[in-house]
Amino acid sequence: MSFPLLTAAAAVPAIGAVATAVVPAAKRTAAKWLALLFSLATLALALVIAVRFDPGAKGPFQLTESHAWIADFGVRYELGVDGIAVALIALTALLIPFVILASWHDADPLEKEATKRWRPTQGFFALILAVEAMVVISFEATDVFVFYIFFEAMLIPMYFLIGGFGDRADGRDATESASRRSSAAVKFLLYNLAGGLIMLAAVIGLYAVTADQLGTGTFSLQQIVQARAAGDLTMGAGTERLLFLGFFFAFAVKAPLWPLHTWLPGAMGESTAPVAVLITAVVDKVGTFAMLRFCLQLFPEASKWATPVVLVLALVSILYGALLAVAQKDIKRLVAYASISHFGFIILGIFAMTSQGQGGATLYMVNHGISTAALMLVAGFLITRRGSRLIADYGGVQKVAPVLAGTFLIGGLATLSLPGLAPFVSEFLVLVGTFSRYPVIGIIATVGIVLAALYVLVLYQRTMTGPVKAEVRSMPDLKARELVVVAPLIALLLFLGVYPKPLTNLVNPAVDHTLSVVDQQDPKPDVRVNAVPNEPGTDRDAEAAK
Numbered sequence: 027m028s029f030p031l032l033t034a035a036a037a038v039p040a041i042g043a044v045a046t047a048v049v050p051a052a053k054r055t056a057a058k059w060l061a062l063l064f065s066l067a068t069l070a071l072a073l074v075i076a077v078r079f080d081p082g083a084k085g086p087f088q089l090t091e092s093h094a095w096i097a098d099f100g101v102r103y104e105l106g107v108d109g110i111a112v113a114l115i116a117l118t119a120l121l122i123p124f125v126i127l128a129s130w131h132d133a134d135p136l137e138k139e140a141t142k143r144w145r146p147t148q149g150f151f152a153l154i155l156a157v158e159a160m161v162v163i164s165f166e167a168t169d170v171f172v173f174y175i176f177f178e179a180m181l182i183p184m185y186f187l188i189g190g191f192g193d194r195a196d197g198r199d200a201t202e203s204a205s206r207r208s209s210a211a212v213k214f215l216l217y218n219l220a221g222g223l224i225m226l227a228a229v230i231g232l233y234a235v236t237a238d239q240l241g242t243g244t245f246s247l248q249q250i251v252q253a254r255a256a257g258d259l260t261m262g263a264g265t266e267r268l269l270f271l272g273f274f275f276a277f278a279v280k281a282p283l284w285p286l287h288t289w290l291p292g293a294m295g296e297s298t299a300p301v302a303v304l305i306t307a308v309v310d311k312v313g314t315f316a317m318l319r320f321c322l323q324l325f326p327e328a329s330k331w332a333t334p335v336v337l338v339l340a341l342v343s344i345l346y347g348a349l350l351a352v353a354q355k356d357i358k359r360l361v362a363y364a365s366i367s368h369f370g371f372i373i374l375g376i377f378a379m380t381s382q383g384q385g386g387a388t389l390y391m392v393n394h395g396i397s398t399a400a401l402m403l404v405a406g407f408l409i410t411r412r413g414s415r416l417i418a419d420y421g422g423v424q425k426v427a428p429v430l431a432g433t434f435l436i437g438g439l440a441t442l443s444l445p446g447l448a449p450f451v452s453e454f455l456v457l458v459g460t461f462s463r464y465p466v467i468g469i470i471a472t473v474g475i476v477l478a479a480l481y482v483l484v485l486y487q488r489t490m491t492g493p494v495k496a497e498v499r500s501m502p503d504l505k506a507r508e509l510v511v512v513a514p515l516i517a518l519l520l521f522l523g524v525y526p527k528p529l530t531n532l533v534n535p536a537v538d539h540t541l542s543v544v545d546q547q548d549p550k551p552d553v554r555v556n557a558v559p560n561e562p563g564t565d566r567d568a569e570a571a572k
Contacts, residue, residue, distance in 0.1 A: 031074065032075070035068060035115065035166070039064055042061060046152040057151055058126070065123040068119045068122065071119070072115050079107065079109070087168060089106065091105040095172075100246075101172070105167060105168060106168045113392050113529060113532055114392065115165050117308075117311070117396070118158060118165070121396075122154065127511050132150070132300065133150035133151070160179050161308055169245045172245075177222065181218050184305070185211050185214065187297065187301045187304070188210055188214055188301065192297060206292075209296075210289075210292035217279050224276060225277075227272055231265075232250075232324070239259050251323055255543075263328075266328040269325060270325035270329060273316070277321065280309070283339055283370070284347070290362050290365070293305055294361065295356060303398065308395065311391050314369065317376050318388070329377070340371075342370070345370075345477070346367075347367030347368075348363070350363040351363035351364045357405050357485070358402070359415075364481065371474065374467070374471060375387030378456070378459045378463055380463055382462065389452040389530070392452075394452070396518050397440035397519060400437035401437030407504065407508050408420070408489070421489065421492045423494075423501065425494050430504050436516050439482070440519045442479045447520065448526070449523075
């Protein structure tokens with residue numbers, strides 16, 4: 027029996043969460059180091075998965091594990107990864123150590139809180155590791171029921187991270203801050219629970235359909251896809267569309283897609299900057315990943331039926347998110363609305379149903395995670411120094427903290443998809459893939475690029491340039507720990523911007539498999555190719571060419 031590598035990748039952070047939570051209250055520093063070590067161990071396992079994964083191997087999934095779990099209801103503990111899952115597991119495992127390092131002092135109790143809160147530091151880092159464990163196994167699950175359990179379970183630690191450990195550097199009264207954190211956390215939970223409950227009904231419906239037609243109900247993605255391909259499982263158009271909508275609604279809330287996005291700005295704005303990174307760069311990727319893995323593969327005909335509406339919603343997300351980002355006065359809410367716009371691009375690429383679009387969407391998930399982490403973490407360092415999230419409270423920072431300003435600029439340029447930085451490749455592929463099948467939507471979506479340049483450059487101009495405001499004159503530059511957080515992210519943005527081949531080689535076979543399941547091919551250029559002269563029957567073509 028081979029080593030259960032996929033189980034270990036999820037189990038290590040779960041064990042780390044428990045171990046960190048039970049560290050004695052007086053050993054806060056030990057709890058931080060313990061959490062960091064478990065996150066690094068998870069990163070090591072993710073790298074082993076990436077090395078052992080063979081993009082050229084046959085079959086949709088590798089490193090598979092399958093064990094009976096609830097046999098009477100057709101539930102099996104089934105795990106497996108394709109190139110898309112490997113890339114997102116690696117992204118998750120990479121970002122968590124940086125989130126922990128950036129949060130090093132975020133959960134230290136204030137003097138007046140020291141006797142009122144039980145182990146806030148240990149609980150904070152334990153919750154981060156718990157989220158990591160649930161996200162990793164969500165990327166690995168090939169049983170729909172197993173996926174659903176962890177898709178929903180990750181809401182619990184995220185709720186406490188948002189509501190219990192908010193940003194202290196917001197310049198507001200403690201009571202007001204606590205109230206806003208609580209409201210943001212409740213809104214996050216209610217939106218995602220509503221999506222999850224609708225998905226649960228669809229999961230039960232899927233089981234009923236398989237039980238009726240296959241004789242035995244199943245939640246296995248591979249078994250359902252194979253049964254459909256063999257003609258053993260057929261769904262009526264109405265049934266398939268209803269099941270698709272149940273799954274898609276839950277994933278659109280998580281993504282977040284307009285108009286189901288309204289929980290995100292509050293959740294990111296009221297969280298600490300590292301937790302905001304955890305939300306948008308890690309947790310939200312489960313929604314777009316699930317659209318590729320479950321919506322398109324389980325319900326291919328319904329996916330094609332819904333494509334025109336989804337593309338319009340994605341287009342609205344791109345423009346709406348970008349326009350509201352331009353209007354923001356709060357740095358963190360600006361990044362939140364920018365993320366809504368970027369998720370619109372990801373969903374646009376997924377439902378363009380082309381290899382360039384879906385390949386670009388997958389790269390966008392990875393590159394958006396890196397670029398948003400870089401920008402938001404540096405923004406968090408900035409906010410902690412000044413004690414304010416308002417853009418108007420800054421000015422001239424680049425003169426007193428040039429390294430902080432420089433890294434902030436690179437993160438911002440990556441966010442606007444500057445050529446030479448990783449997100450450019452993703453956005454270019456999404457737009458090319460969309461244009462080849464839906465040219466009007468592709469053209470309108472490019473307006474999002476212009477608006478991104480506007481909100482990023484205006485943000486940099488107002489915070490980093492101009493006269494030095496009195497409140498920032500003594501602002502220190504990035505410290506060693508902060509540089510350790512930011513420098514690798516900047517290096518990755520540069521590397522993947524000029525050499526994205528390792529990622530494209532990894533994800534392209536999985537994209538091709540998804541398109542084959544949906545029975546879609548890339549549009550062919552509408553160009554007439556003339557026959558070779560002097561061949562029999564080619565005189566007319568040769569004359570036409572003249």
